[in-house]
Structures are given as structure tokens and as C-alpha cells.
Amino acid sequence: MAGIDIRKNDLVVVTAGKEKGKKGKVLKVLRDKDRVVVEKINFIKRHQRPTGSQKQGGIIEREGPLHASNVMLFCEKCRKGVRVRSQRLEDGKVVRLCAGCGESFD
């Protein structure tokens, strides 16, 4: 599953839906739901209840989660969203590489 390869602070590009083609930084990975939250992408309106310090409730906009299958890691060299392959190094560490150019993401 592609989504598993995405981590916090990765640069991703949206590949489906109304935000298609937009790029952003991953703020959060919701691994159990297979979703990611990407900076400045997929804003949704939320109603905020009035709290003690803030008497007026209101509508706030914040990023909503996207399904991980709708984003791809963005490769700076390829200038596009790419598939990722993983490679185990001699010391046992696993790194993620661009399937196109071989650039490491880690």
C-alpha cells in the first residue's frame, strides 16, 4: 500500500479529487485510517463551540485528511509525484527511493 510509505514532513502531490495537482507538506499521518493531513490542502469548515475564554463560537477552516491513495511523494528531481521503492542498506536501515530516478527520500 502506497500510503504506508508517506511520513510526516514529506512533500506530496495530490493525484485525485478537487485538489489534484497541488503540493504540500505532510502534517500528520493517520496510519490506522490510511489517511494523511497535508498543509494547505483540502480545507474543510468546522463549527467551533463557544468555550470559556472565547464566548463566540464560529466556523474555522482547517485541513481535512486525504486518503493516502490520493497522494504521492513528490520528487524534486523528477518534478512530479512518484512511486517509491524501499531498499535495505547494509546496516539494516530501510530507505525510500524514487522509483523513477533513484533519489533517496530519507
Ligand SMILES: [Zn+2]
Ligand atoms: Zn525522482
